[in-house]
Amino acid sequence: MSARVRQRLLGGLAIVVALVWAFPVYWMVNSSMLPTAKLESFTPTFVPFGGSFDNFAAALADGDFYSALGMSVAITAIAVFFCLLFAFLAAVAISRFRFRGRKSFIVAVLLVQMLPAEGLFIAQYKMIASVGLLNSIVGVSVIYIAAVVPFTIWMLRGFVAGIPADLEEAAMVDGLSRAQAFMRITFPLLAPGLVASGVYAFLQAWNEFTVALVLLPAESAQTLPLWLRGFVQASATRATDWGQVMAASTLVAVPVIVFFLIVQGKLTSGLVSGAVKG
Amino acid sequence: MNRTRTRTARWLLFPAVAVLIVGMGYPILWQLVTSTQEFGLAQQFGQSAEFIGLGNYLQLAADPGLWGVVIRSLVFCIVTAVVTLAIGMLIALLMGAVSKGPRLVLQIAMLLTWAMPVVAAMTVWIWLFDRRRGVINYLLDGIPGVEMNRFDWLESPTTFFIVASIIVVWMSVPFVAFSAYAGLTQVSDEILEAANLDGASPTQRVRHIILPMIKPVILIVFLLQLIWDLRVFTQIKLLQDAGPKGGAFDLLGTYIYKQGTLAQDFGMASAVSILVLAITIGMSWFYIRILLKEEES
Numbered sequence: 001m002s003a004r005v006r007q008r009l010l011g012g013l014a015i016v017v018a019l020v021w022a023f024p025v026y027w028m029v030n031s032s033m034l035p036t037a038k039l040e041s042f043t044p045t046f047v048p049f050g051g052s053f054d055n056f057a058a059a060l061a062d063g064d065f066y067s068a069l070g071m072s073v074a075i076t077a078i079a080v081f082f083c084l085l086f087a088f089l090a091a092v093a094i095s096r097f098r099f100r101g102r103k104s105f106i107v108a109v110l111l112v113q114m115l116p117a118e119g120l121f122i123a124q125y126k127m128i129a130s131v132g133l134l135n136s137i138v139g140v141s142v143i144y145i146a147a148v149v150p151f152t153i154w155m156l157r158g159f160v161a162g163i164p165a166d167l168e169e170a171a172m173v174d175g176l177s178r179a180q181a182f183m184r185i186t187f188p189l190l191a192p193g194l195v196a197s198g199v200y201a202f203l204q205a206w207n208e209f210t211v212a213l214v215l216l217p218a219e220s221a222q223t224l225p226l227w228l229r230g231f232v233q234a235s236a237t238r239a240t241d242w243g244q245v246m247a248a249s250t251l252v253a254v255p256v257i258v259f260f261l262i263v264q265g266k267l268t269s270g271l272v273s274g275a276v277k278g
Numbered sequence: 279m280n281r282t283r284t285r286t287a288r289w290l291l292f293p294a295v296a297v298l299i300v301g302m303g304y305p306i307l308w309q310l311v312t313s314t315q316e317f318g319l320a321q322q323f324g325q326s327a328e329f330i331g332l333g334n335y336l337q338l339a340a341d342p343g344l345w346g347v348v349i350r351s352l353v354f355c356i357v358t359a360v361v362t363l364a365i366g367m368l369i370a371l372l373m374g375a376v377s378k379g380p381r382l383v384l385q386i387a388m389l390l391t392w393a394m395p396v397v398a399a400m401t402v403w404i405w406l407f408d409r410r411r412g413v414i415n416y417l418l419d420g421i422p423g424v425e426m427n428r429f430d431w432l433e434s435p436t437t438f439f440i441v442a443s444i445i446v447v448w449m450s451v452p453f454v455a456f457s458a459y460a461g462l463t464q465v466s467d468e469i470l471e472a473a474n475l476d477g478a479s480p481t482q483r484v485r486h487i488i489l490p491m492i493k494p495v496i497l498i499v500f501l502l503q504l505i506w507d508l509r510v511f512t513q514i515k516l517l518q519d520a521g522p523k524g525g526a527f528d529l530l531g532t533y534i535y536k537q538g539t540l541a542q543d544f545g546m547a548s549a550v551s552i553l554v555l556a557i558t559i560g561m562s563w564f565y566i567r568i569l570l571k572e573e574e575s
Binding site: 007010011012013014015017018019021022024025027028031039040041042043044082085086087089090092093094097099100102105106107108110111112114115116117118119120121122123124125126127142143145146147149150153206207209210213214225228229231232233242245246248249250252253256257260261 | 283284286287288290291293294295297298300301302304305306308309312369372373375376377379380381383384386387388389390391392393394395396397398399400401402403404405406408410411413416448451452505508509511512515516519520530531534535537538539544547548551552554555558559562565566569570
C-alpha cells in the first residue's frame with residue numbers, strides 16, 4: 001500500500017518536472033499564435049484559444065527570412081556533405097588500417113574536437129578576412145567542416161569498427177577486390193551510421209551562432225540564427241513584437257527538433273561510449 | 279604490402295587532416311604568434327607587428343579587469359556544471375523509479391528541451407524573463423508578499439548571471455539525465471535485490487551500489503559540462519543584446535569578442551584565446567584518457 005502511494009507520488013513529481021522543463025518550448029509555440037493585444041496584456045494568456053498563424057505570416061513576410069534560409073541551407077548542405085565524406089574516409093583509415101601515427105591521430109582528433117570556437121574565432125576571422133571570404137558561404141563552410149569533422153570521425157569509427165572485417169574478407173575470397181567488397185558489403189551496413197552522423201553535422205551547422213556572427217557580419221549574409229538574433233537586438237531599443245519573435249523561433253526550431261529526435265539515442269552513446277560496463 | 283597499406287591510410291586521412299589544418303591548425307598557430315606581438319589598430323593599417331614576447335600575457339596578468347572575467351567565468355562554469363549534474367542525476371533517478379507512463383512523459387519533455395536550437399531557446403527565455411510582461415515576473419508576483427512586478431533581471435550582474443545559469447542548466451540537464459539514466463539501466467537488478475534482502479535502505483542502495491557503478495559516466499558527463507560551460511558565448515552574447523553590455527557582464531567568450539571586434543586589439547585577444555584553449559585542453563585531457571582506455575579494451 002505505502003509502496004503504491006510512493007509510486008503515485010513519484011509519478012506525479014515526474015509529471016510536474018516534465019511540465020516545468022517543457023514549459024519554455026510550450027510557451028514559444030503558445031506565444032507564436034497569440035495576437036499582439038493578448039501578448040501586450042499584463043495577464044499572460046496560457047492557452048492560445050482563438051489564436052492564429054498571423055505571426056508566422058508576418059515573420060515569413062520579413063524579406064530577410066528567405067535570404068537567411070538560403071544561406072543556412074547552402075552552408076549546412078556543403079558542411080554536411082564534405083564533413084561526412086572526409087570523416088568517412090578517415091574513419092575507415094583508423095578502424096581498418098594499422099599504421100604509424102594512428103594513435104596520435106586519434107588523440108589529435110579527440111583533442112581538437114574539444115577546442116571551443118570562442119578560443120579560435122579571432123584568428124579564424126583574420127584568416128578568412130585576409131583571403132577575402134568574409135560574408136561568403138565558402139569561408140564559414142570550411143570552418144564548420146573543420147569544427148564538426150573530428151566528432152563525426154569518432155562517431156563513424158564506432159560504426160565502421162562494428163562491422164566485422166571478416167565479412168569483407170569472405171567476399172574477397174569469393175573474388176571481389178577489396179574496394180568492391182567494401183562498397184558492396186560494408187557500405188550498405190554503414191548507412192545508419194552515416195545517417196546519424198549526417199544529422200549530427202546538420203544540427204551543428206544549422207544551429208551554429210558564434211562563428212557565423214564573426215564571419216558573416218553583413219546583413220545580407222545572415223544565417224537563420226543570426227536572423228533570429230536580429231529580433232532580440234531590436235527588442236533592446238523598441239517595443240518587441242513577441243508574437244512574431246516566437247513565430248520566428250518556432251520556424252527555426254521545428255525542423256531541428258524533428259531531426260534531433262531521429263538521432264538522439266546515437267548522440268548520448270557516442271559521447272559517453274562504453275563508459276559503463278555491464 | 280604493409281607499405282602500400284600505410285600509404286592508402288595516409289590518403290584516406292588526407293582530406294580530414296587538410297581541412298583541420300586550414301580551419302583549426304593555422305588559426306591556433308596564428309594566435310600563438312600574434313599573442314607575442316603588439317597587434318592593435320595601428321597594425322590594421324599596415325604598420326608591422328612588433329614582437330613583444332610575453333608582453334601581452336604580462337599585461338593581462340596585471341589587468342584586474344581580466345582577472346575578474348577569468349574568475350567570474352570559472353565560478354559560473356563550476357556552479358552551473360555542479361547544479362546541472364545534481365539536477366540531471368536526480369531526474370535520472372526519478373526516471374528509474376517511476377512507472378512507464380510518467381517516465382515517457384518525462385523523457386519527451388527532456389528531449390524537447392535538448393533539441394531546442396540555442397538561439398531559439400534564448401529568445402524564449404528572454405521573453406519569459408521580460409521585465410514587464412514576462413511570465414516569470416507574473417508568477418513570482420502572484421506569490422503573496424513577493425513584489426516582482428517589473429523587476430529587471432538583466433540589470434545587475436548577479437541576477438544577469440543567475441538568469442544565464444538557469445538557461446544553461448535548463449538546456450544541459452537532458453544530456454546529463456539521459457546519460458546517467460543509461461548508466462542506471464546497466465546496474466543489475468539482482469544486485470539491488472540482494473541488497474534489498476540484506477536490509478539496505480533506499481539511500482544506502484543509492485550511495486553504496488548505484489553511485490559507485492555509474493561513477494564513470496558521471497565523471498565524463500561532469501567533465502564535458504565543465505568544458506562546455508566555460509565557453510558559453512551565445513547565451514551571454516544574446517542576453518547582452520537584450521540588456522546591458524558593460525564589462526561587468528562579460529565572461530571569457532564575450533571578453534575576447536570585444537577585444538577582437540570592438541577594440542581591434544588582436545594581440546591581446548589572441549593571448550586570452552590561448553589562455554582559454556590551454557584551460558580547455560587541460561580539462562579535456564582527462565576525458566580523452568578515459569575514452570582512449572575504452573578504445574583499447
